[in-house]
């Protein structure tokens with residue numbers, strides 16, 4: 001009987017803890033201009049994108065993160081027309097953004113062109129939206145793009161890696177005030193903000209910084225099995241619209257696998273030890 005490939009990959013999520021996947025095939029493995037990139041095939045989670053040895057997305061569980069990044073702010077805003085995604089070169093967030101008919105333009109600014117190229121090639125179900133006519137793809141520095149934009153976007157989504165390597169600038173107060181300036185007067189932004197088990201201080205810092213700039217700042221959670229601890233957080237900063245005060249009639253039908261109008265609200269109900277990071 002033919003044996004399965006016995007190649008195992010471990011992401012060291014902390015110095016002393018990791019998550020391990022059996023790899024069936026390695027499609028790409030290279031040092032790009034910005035980071036180490038691997039695209040591999042696994043039996044448990046399907047095709048998987050790794051950056052600097054960290055799991056970015058997998059075919060099987062990507063929908064959780066991408067739906068929750070996109071739909072919470074987009075349903076909170078009454079009429080989102082112009083959207084910016086910083087990072088997210090795999091295209092998953094853009095795919096979800098395009099499900100909202102009010103969106104006329106979605107700009108993606110990804111620093112690493114290789115992420116876009118390989119995602120289109122190996123993750124077509126995730127990256128498909130990148131070729132849509134409403135989408136403008138810019139290979140460039142999201143920090144600089146934000147610094148130059150004024151009063152331009154209804155919603156900004158930060159789909160970054162963790163604050164190591166190319167993403168360090170995206171976890172700073174300077175970046176959040178740039179976002180505020182780039183947003184229109186009733187704009188909303190959301191950023192992935194890591195997990196409460198291994199990086200509680202990061203969540204606390206992001207909450208503190210965003211609160212100084214946005215009158216409405218909240219944290220919500222989702223279950224992403226391939227990310228550290230499986231419990232992921234998102235920080236939302238809003239100038240005017242409260243994500244917990246969305247009129248029920250504003251939720252329109254979209255096709256999802258995780259997000260529902262009930263979950264939109266429920267995601268803000270935090271376990272006590274997580275809630276404590278927000279005050």
Ligand code: AG3
Pocket residue numbers: 011013054055056057065088089090091092093159160161162192226227228
């Ligand atoms: N961006 C956030 C992934 C963070 C995962 N961290 C880790 N594996 N240590 C995901 C990009 C998906 N579009």
